[in-house]
Amino acid sequence: SKEILDKCSSILEQGAPSVPALGEAEADFSVLQTGCLKADALRTATDADVALIGVSEVNGYDPVGGTGTKLYKGAVTEDDITRVAKPRTDTPLKGMSISVTGNELLSLLEYGATSEKEQQDGQVSRFHPFAVSGLKVTYHLDNEEGGRVADVTMEDGSKLQSDALYSISYIKGTFPERKFDGKESGVTMTDALRNYIVTKKKVSPDKNRIWLKS
Numbered sequence: 189s190k191e192i193l194d195k196c197s198s199i200l201e202q203g204a205p206s207v208p209a210l211g212e213a214e215a216d217f218s219v220l221q222t223g224c225l226k227a228d229a230l231r232t233a234t235d236a237d238v239a240l241i242g243v244s245e246v247n248g249y250d251p252v253g254g255t256g257t258k259l260y261k262g263a264v265t266e267d268d269i270t271r272v273a274k275p276r277t278d279t280p281l282k283g284m285s286i287s288v289t290g291n292e293l294l295s296l297l298e299y300g301a302t303s304e305k306e307q308q309d310g311q312v313s314r315f316h317p318f319a320v321s322g323l324k325v326t327y328h329l330d331n332e333e334g335g336r337v338a339d340v341t342m343e344d345g346s347k348l349q350s351d352a353l354y355s356i357s358y359i360k361g362t363f364p365e366r367k368f369d370g371k372e373s374g375v376t377m378t379d380a381l382r383n384y385i386v387t388k389k390k391v392s393p394d395k396n397r398i399w400l401k402s
Contacts, residue, residue: 207263207265207266207267208265208266209263209264209265210264210265210266210268210269210382210385210386211263211264211385211386211388211389211390211391212262212263212264212389212390212391213259213260213261213262213264213390213391213392214261214390214391214392215261215392215393216258216259216260216261216393217258217259217260217393218258218393219243219244219255219256219257219258220243220255220319220398221258221259221319221393221394221395222255222257222258222259222272222319223241223242223243223254223255223318223319224241224319224320224321224393224394224397224398225259225381225384225391225393226241226255226272226273226319226377226380226381227239227240227241227319227320227321227322228321228384229377229380229381229383229384229385230283230321230357230358230359230375230377230380231321231322231357232380232383232384233283233357233373233375233379233380233383233384234283234285234355234357234373234375234380235355236285236322236355236356236357237322237342237354237355237356238293238320238321238322238323238354238355238356238357239320239321239322239356239357239358240296240297240301240318240319240320240356240357240358240362241253241254241255241318241319241320241321241358241359242254242255242301242302242316242318242319242359242362243255243301243316243317243318243319244256245316249303249313249316250303251301251302251303251316251362252301252302252303252304252307252359252361252362253281253358253359253360253361253362253377254301255272255319257271257272258272259272259391264385264391266382269378269381269382269385270378272381273376273377273378273380273381273382274377274378280376280377280378280379281359281360281376281377281378282359282360282372282373282375282376282377283357283358283359283360283372283373283374283375283376283377283380284357284358284359284360284362284370284371284372284373285355285356285357285370285371285372285373286355286356286358286368286369286370286371287353287354287355287356288353288354288356288368289350289351289352289353289354290348290349290350290351290352290354291350291351293348293354293356294337294340294348294350296318296356296363297317297318297320297325297336297337297340298333298334298336298337299312299333300312300315300316300317300318300336301316301317301318301362302316302362302363302364304361307364307365310364315327315329315331315333315336317329317336317398317400319398320397320398321343322342322343323340323341323342323343323348323397324339324340324341324342324343324345324396324397324398325337325338325339325340325341325397325398325399326338326339326340326398326399326400326401327398327399327400327401328401328402329400329401329402330402339399357373357375358370359377360372
């Protein structure tokens with residue numbers, strides 16, 4: 189009937205219902221910057237000193253719990269949270285917490301992120317740097333282990349103390365079994381990122397946290 193057609197036409201003119209925004213990205217993020225944003229969210233949710241998140245690479249390399257997608261400028265919706273926080277899996281990524289010394293933290297940064305296959309093989313194909321929160325760091329990508337990480341400071345610019353204890357947060361499975369006796373924090377990456385975006389309202393990429401050098 190004409191009434192039904194008019195109603196359908198009206199619905200089409202209105203377009204799809206708007207998706208509510210949880211917050212806003214003020215600029216496009218790179219994959220590494222998105223990883224740092226997730227690390228910020230995880231560190232905030234667990235009240236840790238430092239957080240580490242693996243970063244996927246263009247060649248198809250995927251570390252455990254790694255960041256494989258970007259956050260784009262504009263409204264951040266629930267779909268964005270799911271896309272960024274749970275890449276390639278329907279299972280929420282669980283946060284872990286542990287305390288380590290400054291020297292142990294440097295060793296983790298030097299070793300880098302690992303994939304499930306690398307953990308099974310007991311060796312890494314090459315260096316895969318972490319996205320970080322709570323730190324500023326320079327990575328020398330082509331150096332051997334022991335010379336990959338330089339100029340490490342805390343977020344406020346203070347020096348990393350070799351013997352001091354630091355609480356770190358990371359995604360379950362990031363490190364090989366038995367490497368650390370970390371405990372589940374009760375926080376998922378999805379919830380941490382959602383809460384962070386809602387609280388901050390506006391987020392922007394940090395371009396001065398990590399420096400990559402060949």
